[in-house]
């Protein structure tokens with residue numbers, strides 16, 4: 460089952476005409492984009508735009524109403540796609556296994572798939588934890604960690620899988636600026652070293668504009684612009700500009716403007 | 722709530738879950754620690770409860786029979802009645818109901834919260850089917866543990882009956898006679914029937930509770946509802962299956 464995985468080869472992602480509704484609420488509206496192997500593709504957008512739902516479609520946890528997601532030209536909803544490719548996801552809430560300690564959280568994948576022997580698993584896991592300054596959390600259980608630590612454990616857990624496609628859902632939210640910068644560096648380094656395809660959902664402007672190859676801006680279930688970071692900052696679209704450079708205006712607060720428009 | 726299609730759907734999905742879990746049997750060596758864990762939780766921690774429950778059931782049975790047949794010189798048959806009742810009905814059914822309350826509820830609560838807090842999704846993205854790592858070890862554990870629990874329930878129930886028969890003044894039956902008669906009526910077949918029933922109930926409870934847990938959506942309230950639903954469904958299922966299995970085995 461795990462023998463014919465294409466280890467080390469980054470995969471391409473094609474999202475084709477993807478739509479999804481929950482009841483009467485259209486969360487994704489006919490989304491199209493392609494991510495090339497080894498690219499860092501950042502998706503930005505306001506809260507509730509449908510970014511997390513988008514990622515869950517890419518990894519095959521949700522079924523689209525129409526359209527499809529292709530990983531290396533294979534439809535993600537087929538079982539063999541997930542069996543042949545190693546895909547990892549850092550969930551927005553971490554989704555750590557609460558009944559396992561940090562070490563076992565990281566080791567679970569390697570053990571279940573017989574990737575390495577016992578000693579190598581320990582080396583890999585401690586290395587990943589140290590990379591994220593989590594060395595002294597190794598024996599703790601997820602409920603005993605702070606929010607930011609949980610996020611970092613989730614990132615470490617995804618990294619030890621040595622995936623070909625890595626999805627990050629807001630990896631730097633809840634983290635202090637230095638740790639946020641560290642995570643950005645890790646994302647870029649991991650891509651350079653292992654050629655992994657990375658899709659990063661983030662509100663972090665620094666992350667998006669420094670490490671990404673391309674940035675997509677998503678609003679209310681639609682992708683309104685896909686561009687390189689340089690061109691995105693120069694975009695003429697007022698929605699892009701106000702998203703990237705929100706002005707805090709105490710004299711005329713946004714929520715007041717909304718009330719007045721009613 | 723009790724629409725036919727929902728019931729059929731629940732039965733169908735439980736059966737499928739059971740079958741799917743056993744397709745992962747080849748990976749059992751990797752699940753061995755989890756299997757041992759479950760055996761400990763299910764067996765060791767449930768055993769005292771089952772023993773206490775069946776001790777009192779056995780003794781109260783003896784008490785009632787002895788009291789009802791006072792002066793009819795029926796006393797020497799108390800052993801056979803308590804013996805057969807424990808083996809064929811009380812032992813397996815009461816143990817299973819205890820298992821539903823004690824183990825089934827814990828399984829549903831654990832799996833439902835794993836589902837609600839995305840842990841099951843995380844497993845799926847790691848290409849680790851939840852059936853393999855969550856359901857299979859529990860099923861194998863209950864298969865091993867259930868006969869042990871049932872045998873304990875049966876023997877402790879017998880002892881409870883014997884103790885009451887010997888020590889209550891209006892019964893006053895020597896334990897040697899009690900066990901001699903018991904031995905004469907309780908056949909190996911009867912014991913096998915009882916254990917067979919217990920095994921089926923145990924598997925049914927674990928399958929149903931896993932299935933309900935893994936199909937939970939929502940938040941804390943839904944987890945609570947799932948637990949209630951798991952226990953109630955299990956108990957109804959035990960009573961329902963009990964009638965039909967008994968009929969088939971007689």
Ligand SMILES: Nc1ncnc2c1ncn2[C@@H]1O[C@H](COP(=O)(O)OP(=O)(O)OP(=O)(O)O)[C@@H](O)[C@H]1O
Nearest residue numbers: 481484486504505506507508509510511512513551
């Ligand atoms: N299970 C669900 N049932 C119904 N609606 C849902 C469900 N999950 C998400 N939604 C809706 O889908 C929309 C998009 O949600 P999503 O989680 O993708 O937002 P997001 O872009 O990730 O936001 P944030 O940046 O705050 O994480 C929201 O309006 C949300 O209410």
Ligand SMILES: [Mg+2]
Nearest residue numbers: 510511551628
């Ligand atoms: Mg989100």
